[in-house]
Amino acid sequence: MEKQNQAERTPEPSPDLTPEYMFHVDKPVPRDRAGAFLQSLAAILQFSDYRYLLDSYAASSAKCSRCVVTCPIYQVSGEQRDIPCYRSNILLDVYRRYFTLRGWMASRFGRGFELTDDLVDEMAEIFWRCTACRRCTLECPLGIDHGLIARLGRYALSMAGIAPKALQVSVREQLEGETHNTSKVPTSALLDTLEFLSEEIEDYLGVKLTFPVDKEDRDHVFFCAVSDYLMEPDTLMGNAIVLYAAGDWDRWTISTQNCDGINYGLFYSDWHLERIIRQLVDEVTRLRGKEILIGECGHASRSAKDFVPVFGGSDPYPVVNFMEYTLRRLEEGKLKFCPEVITEKVTYHDPCNIARSGWIVDQPRKILKSFVKDFVEMEPHGRENYCCGGGGGLVSLDETHEYRMDVAGRVKAEQIEATGAEIVIAPCANCKKQLKELVEYHKLPCRVMGLHDLILQAVEIPGAKSALERREEGLGPLAM
Amino acid sequence: MDVWLEFARGPLFAFCFLVMVLGLARHLILQVYLLLNKGHTLRRVRWSMVALDSLGWAIPLRHLIRGTVVLTLASVLFHIGVIVVPLFLGDHVLLWETTLGFDLPQIGQRTADILTLSTLACLLVLLFYRIWVPRSRALSRWSDYGLIVAIVLPFATGFMAAHPAWNPVPWQAMMLIHVLSANLLLVLVPFSKLAHVVLFPFDRLSQVHWQLKPGAGDKAAAALYGEEARV
Numbered sequence: 001m002e003k004q005n006q007a008e009r010t011p012e013p014s015p016d017l018t019p020e021y022m023f024h025v026d027k028p029v030p031r032d033r034a035g036a037f038l039q040s041l042a043a044i045l046q047f048s049d050y051r052y053l054l055d056s057y058a059a060s061s062a063k064c065s066r067c068v069v070t071c072p073i074y075q076v077s078g079e080q081r082d083i084p085c086y087r088s089n090i091l092l093d094v095y096r097r098y099f100t101l102r103g104w105m106a107s108r109f110g111r112g113f114e115l116t117d118d119l120v121d122e123m124a125e126i127f128w129r130c131t132a133c134r135r136c137t138l139e140c141p142l143g144i145d146h147g148l149i150a151r152l153g154r155y156a157l158s159m160a161g162i163a164p165k166a167l168q169v170s171v172r173e174q175l176e177g178e179t180h181n182t183s184k185v186p187t188s189a190l191l192d193t194l195e196f197l198s199e200e201i202e203d204y205l206g207v208k209l210t211f212p213v214d215k216e217d218r219d220h221v222f223f224c225a226v227s228d229y230l231m232e233p234d235t236l237m238g239n240a241i242v243l244y245a246a247g248d249w250d251r252w253t254i255s256t257q258n259c260d261g262i263n264y265g266l267f268y269s270d271w272h273l274e275r276i277i278r279q280l281v282d283e284v285t286r287l288r289g290k291e292i293l294i295g296e297c298g299h300a301s302r303s304a305k306d307f308v309p310v311f312g313g314s315d316p317y318p319v320v321n322f323m324e325y326t327l328r329r330l331e332e333g334k335l336k337f338c339p340e341v342i343t344e345k346v347t348y349h350d351p352c353n354i355a356r357s358g359w360i361v362d363q364p365r366k367i368l369k370s371f372v373k374d375f376v377e378m379e380p381h382g383r384e385n386y387c388c389g390g391g392g393g394l395v396s397l398d399e400t401h402e403y404r405m406d407v408a409g410r411v412k413a414e415q416i417e418a419t420g421a422e423i424v425i426a427p428c429a430n431c432k433k434q435l436k437e438l439v440e441y442h443k444l445p446c447r448v449m450g451l452h453d454l455i456l457q458a459v460e461i462p463g464a465k466s467a468l469e470r471r472e473e474g475l476g477p478l479a480m
Numbered sequence: 481m482d483v484w485l486e487f488a489r490g491p492l493f494a495f496c497f498l499v500m501v502l503g504l505a506r507h508l509i510l511q512v513y514l515l516l517n518k519g520h521t522l523r524r525v526r527w528s529m530v531a532l533d534s535l536g537w538a539i540p541l542r543h544l545i546r547g548t549v550v551l552t553l554a555s556v557l558f559h560i561g562v563i564v565v566p567l568f569l570g571d572h573v574l575l576w577e578t579t580l581g582f583d584l585p586q587i588g589q590r591t592a593d594i595l596t597l598s599t600l601a602c603l604l605v606l607l608f609y610r611i612w613v614p615r616s617r618a619l620s621r622w623s624d625y626g627l628i629v630a631i632v633l634p635f636a637t638g639f640m641a642a643h644p645a646w647n648p649v650p651w652q653a654m655m656l657i658h659v660l661s662a663n664l665l666l667v668l669v670p671f672s673k674l675a676h677v678v679l680f681p682f683d684r685l686s687q688v689h690w691q692l693k694p695g696a697g698d699k700a701a702a703a704l705y706g707e708e709a710r711v
Binding site: 039040043044046047048049050052053055056057059060061062063064065066068069070074080083085086089102137138139141142143144145148159168171172175176269270271272273274275306307309310311357358 | 507510511513514517518521524526529533534537540543545546547548551555613615616618619620621624670671672673675676679680682683684685686689690691692693694695696697698699700701703704710711
């Protein structure tokens with residue numbers, strides 16, 4: 001194996017040979033892409049347990065085409081390459097041909113399958129068209145996880161030097177940069193933002209709050225998508241006000257060394273996934289925190305929930321999604337929401353990363369139904385929800401905008417339209433970005449916001465203006 | 481002819497059965513080995529969800545969604561027939577007793593007839609579906625069509641052998657084709673997607689596969705890029 005970065009070793013390919021992918025790459029791709037892919041896959045299989053997965057799926061995939069019926073991508077595109085089982089079988093073909101005795105023997109009889117550079121380029125396209133929403137897994141009679149296979153394909157591609165630039169740059173900054181967050185937000189900017197939020201809360205509710213930063217020995221160490229600090233002040237203010245109203249203001253903290261719950265490794269690289277989780281866990285240990293509290297972000301929640309136990313040592317920190325926390329406090333009677341102030345028709349979008357496993361399905365609904373009079377469900381919803389169309393990291397790739405609007409997100413847009421809702425609640429930074437773009441592109445007459453945005457509008461704080469008064473005076477998220 | 485038939489039903493059948501058992505054992509052992517390796521991480525798997533999902537497929541009422549009603553019904557009926565008839569038909573049970581040494585309850589000839597005919601009908605539906613429906617055709621390979629034929633053969637010839645009036649060829653010839661085609665099918669099981677007969681419980685355990693191996697990423701990166709691998 002070459003002891004060098006694969007891409008650095010390869011000379012700059014001539015412009016006509018540079019393949020065009022649906023995403024920009026950050027380094028020139030290797031000239032021998034088939035070789036690089038096989039080397040990467042071999043290294044991955046050597047040290048992980050994926051071999052058993054591939055062996056099992058390669059020997060049982062029945063190609064019954066049921067997965068097709070549920071895939072939001074295929075339903076719109078109708079293309080063969082978007083059939084989940086077809087896509088998975090490409091990787092399984094590579095596995096069968098190059099990593100099994102039977103495949104080797106079959107190749108002696110002229111079976112014909114050969115991994116070419118063109119096929120690697122096709123895989124880069126096909127595996128990244130999938131949003132890894134895993135609806136297909138629900139409909140596969142065998143329960144084959146095509147999302148996991150697509151992810152493995154992406155992992156092998158990324159180790160071979162083919163990965164989206166936007167995600168690579170973000171991960172590089174998060175792991176090796178100075179700011180340790182994906183948006184390169186320096187600590188000073190973070191502190192300025194927190195001060196601004198503090199002032200906003202004081203204007204809005206008359207409550208003076210100073211955000212706890214780098215406090216040790218707190219119960220909850222809070223992580224959210226770092227973009228929330230810059231782009232979703234209402235969600236963060238909602239989070240903060242819930243913590244304050246529940247009497248937990250002295251029991252939580254944000255870290256300036258590592259405030260970012262984003263983990264793009266979940267989308268395409270076990271290597272990145274583990275390193276980012278370890279970094280997160282190290283930070284909680286540094287602050288002597290007791291629990292990881294994740295804000296409104298689907299993939300950040302799932303990365304932490306599922307992978308802190310895997311990579312976080314022998315006594316891993318418990319992980320709580322903010323909506324679980326809010327529901328707990330609501331049921332304890334510590335939070336009061338005004339049931340009259342939200343007059344709009346509200347629907348709820350289940351982010352795939354927290355709903356597909358059944359983890360967060362009922363909690364947000366219980367919260368919403370406690371103060372929203374006109375709540376309507378999309379069909380299907382919950383565990384069987386449809387992907388927003390921006391999953392799997394696609395929403396962070398601006399160059400995929402048209403694909404996400406016209407293909408990946410079309411079913412979701414139709415679902416939203418069918419509800420007639422005026423507000424769509426999406427408790428996930430990525431889903432919110434995608435849904436906002438969808439609503440604008442398809443000219444849907446509704447707004448997209450986080451759950452805690454709505455809570456911010458409806459929360460009753462003793463001594464502050466009532467929720468109805470605030471609404472009447474044109475204050476709060478809904479007033480804008 | 482007798483010699484061929486005795487050979488096909490005797491040593492050849494035993495050999496093919498052995499190949500099937502060993503082949504499936506290889507699949508089973510690998511998957512069980514994985515589970516043993518995963519050890520304490522199995523505690524994190526939501527087993528209740530696995531159980532509920534599996535039950536949901538045993539009685540797939542929720543899965544009769546538009547576009548797959550025919551497929552679902554045909555598949556369920558087919559599986560019932562393909563499991564019950566080969567195992568519990570009277571003549572087969574005799575075969576298990578004499579060649580393999582174990583006993584199973586028997587079904588009557590009439591039940592077997594109904595099940596065999598329904599299985600054949602379902603197979604035709606599945607074949608037609610695979611040829612006719614574009615998304616299914618897009619996904620299908622030679623082996624997918626071939627395996628349907630490979631299952632039709634023993635069922636059709638078995639039915640005709642049990643009903644000599646239906647035989648276009650002498651009974652012994654029909655029996656020989658039946659036994660040989662069944663033997664072929666046995667051998668095909670571990671080397672094709674038919675291996676799902678033992679693999680299906682493990683396929684549903686993707687949650688186990690998501691319990692990634694700590695350190696595997698670093699090791700793979702080090703092997704590819706050296707110890708100082710950077711993103």
